[in-house]
Amino acid sequence: MAHVQVTLLEGRTVEQKRRAVRRITEALQEELNVNPEKLTIAFVEVARHCYARNGILISDRSSGP
Numbered sequence: 001m002a003h004v005q006v007t008l009l010e011g012r013t014v015e016q017k018r019r020a021v022r023r024i025t026e027a028l029q030e031e032l033n034v035n036p037e038k039l040t041i042a043f044v045e046v047a048r049h050c051y052a053r054n055g056i057l058i059s060d061r062s063s064g065p
Contacts, residue, residue, distance in 0.1 A: 001038045001039075001040075002028060002032070002034045002038065002039050002040075003039070003040045003041070003042070004024055004028070004039070004040070004041045004042070005041075005042045005044060006020070006024075006041065006042070006043050006044065007044045007046060008043065008044075008045060008046070009045070009046055009047075009048055009051060009058065010045045010046065010047055010048070012043075012045075017043055021041050024041055025039055025041070047059075
């Protein structure tokens with residue numbers, strides 16, 4: 001069994017997530033011989049004001065991430 005957790009800023013569409021799930025599944029199946037039926041993937045979406053880089057909230061950055 002394998003589990004992948006993807007943490008990202010809010011704002012991706014459901015279709016983008018669908019495509020990502022397909023590609024992640026294909027990559028793990030091909031590269032690590034993971035059985036797709038035993039793979040779970042979770043998207044953890046973080047608000048821009050709940051994520052920081054280099055001591056600055058992402059929401060406070062003028063040019064984004």
